[in-house]
Amino acid sequence: AQSVTQLDSHVSVSEGTPVLLRCNYSSSYSPSLFWYVQHPNKGLQLLLKYTSAATLVKGINGFEAEFKKSETSFHLTKPSAHMSDAAEYFCVVSRNNAGNMLTFGGGTRLMVKP
Amino acid sequence: DARVTQTPRHKVTEMGQEVTMRCQPILGHNTVFWYRQTMMQGLELLAYFRNRAPLDDSGMPKDRFSAEMPDATLATLKIQPSEPRDSAVYFCASGLVRREGTGELFFGEGSRLTVL
Numbered sequence: 104a105q106s107v108t109q110l111d112s113h114v115s116v117s118e119g120t121p122v123l124l125r126c127n128y129s130s131s132y133s134p135s136l137f138w139y140v141q142h143p144n145k146g147l148q149l150l151l152k153y154t155s156a157a158t159l160v161k162g163i164n165g166f167e168a169e170f171k172k173s174e175t176s177f178h179l180t181k182p183s184a185h186m187s188d189a190a191e192y193f194c195v196v197s198r199n200n201a202g203n204m205l206t207f208g209g210g211t212r213l214m215v216k217p
Numbered sequence: 218d219a220r221v222t223q224t225p226r227h228k229v230t231e232m233g234q235e236v237t238m239r240c241q242p243i244l245g246h247n248t249v250f251w252y253r254q255t256m257m258q259g260l261e262l263l264a265y266f267r268n269r270a271p272l273d274d275s276g277m278p279k280d281r282f283s284a285e286m287p288d289a290t291l292a293t294l295k296i297q298p299s300e301p302r303d304s305a306v307y308f309c310a311s312g313l314v315r316r317e318g319t320g321e322l323f324f325g326e327g328s329r330l331t332v333l
Contacts, residue, residue, distance in 0.1 A: 137321075146221070146308055146324030193260070205250075205322070207260045 105130040107196050109208035117216045122166075122181040124211045126194035129175060136177045137195040138168055141210075147193060153177065164188070189215045219243045223309050223325035231333050235297040238328045240309030241290055249292045250322065251277075251284055252308040260308075266292065267314065299332045306330070 110125040128134060135154045139147040151162025158170040168179045177194060194208040222241040230236055242249050251263040264274040264284035274284060281300070286292045296303055306329050312322040 139324075144326070146326045147310075147322075148324070149321045152321065205262070209259050 105132070105134065105196050105206050107194050107206050107208035109192075109194050109211045111211050112209065113212045113214065115214040115216060116184045118186055119183050122179070122184045122188065122213065124179040124192050124194075124213065126168075126177045126179065126208060127175055128177060128194070128196045130196055135197040136168075136170060137197065138162065138166070138177075138179050139193045139195060141191045141193065143190070150179070150192075184213075184215045186215050186217065189213055219323075221309055221311050221323050221325035223307075223328050225328055226326065227329045227331075229331045229333065230299055232300055233298040234332075235295065236299050236303075236330060236332075237296075238294045238307050238309075238330070240292040240294075240311075240325060242292060242309070242311030243323055244290070246311035246313050246323070248312045248314045249286060250308075250310040250312075251292070251294050252310065253305045254308060254327070255305045263294070263307075296330075299330075301332045304330055304332050 106129050108127045114124060116122055137152045138150040140150050141147045150166050151160045151168055153160045153170045161167045166179055166181045168177050170177050191210045191212050193210050195205055197205050221243055224239045247268050249266045253261045253263055261276055263277045265272050266286050269286040281296055283295045306327040308324050308327045310322040310324045
């Protein structure tokens with residue numbers, strides 16, 4: 104069994120300040136982990152993914168995430184928020200070699216204040 | 218620029234009517250997913266196809282929902298009869314699942330369904 108918990112349903116930051124979106128997972132298998140972003144009225148877009156290579160993963164738009172097995176965490180960070188980062192972010196865990204075993208977190212809505 | 222195409226983008230219908238949503242996955246992808254997104258439930262997996270064969274539709278209400286892939290370029294999700302509780306955004310996603318694991322999923326922009 105696997106599950107994903109996004110610890111904050113809403114996060115609000117000021118433009119230019121750091122972003123931290125938290126994600127904890129549980130998995131009986133060696134997981135792949137993803138972060139997706141969803142802008143209003145759009146589909147989900149992949150930000151980054153971890154697939155058992157480097158534990159620090161860099162994604163698009165300046166985002167990165169660190170896989171910490173001991174903490175079962177995969178938090179998403181960005182050094183400096185931009186207004187265009189305002190969106191919903193989903194942490195996803197996938198059981199390797201099983202494309203249907205994707206489990207989505209509940210999502211975190213990021214608000215960026217000017 | 219390859220992308221997943223969904224139609225219609227918006228649909229308003231009355232309770233009891235049949236609704237069909239269509240998806241054109243990215244050429245070459247071997248997996249297609251149907252998800253439903255609501256405020257209350259978040260993203261729910263409805264059905265999953267690999268190489269056009271349905272592998273998992275356990276998330277779908279069997280009495281009214283059906284999902285098919287008549288060919289590699291078309292996936293359909295049908296609701297008959299529709300009910301107000303079916304109002305949601307329905308997403309199609311496609312991807313390439315290889316032996317070494319799951320790659321990126323590419324999502325369509327969704328079909329927003331409102332059942333009155």
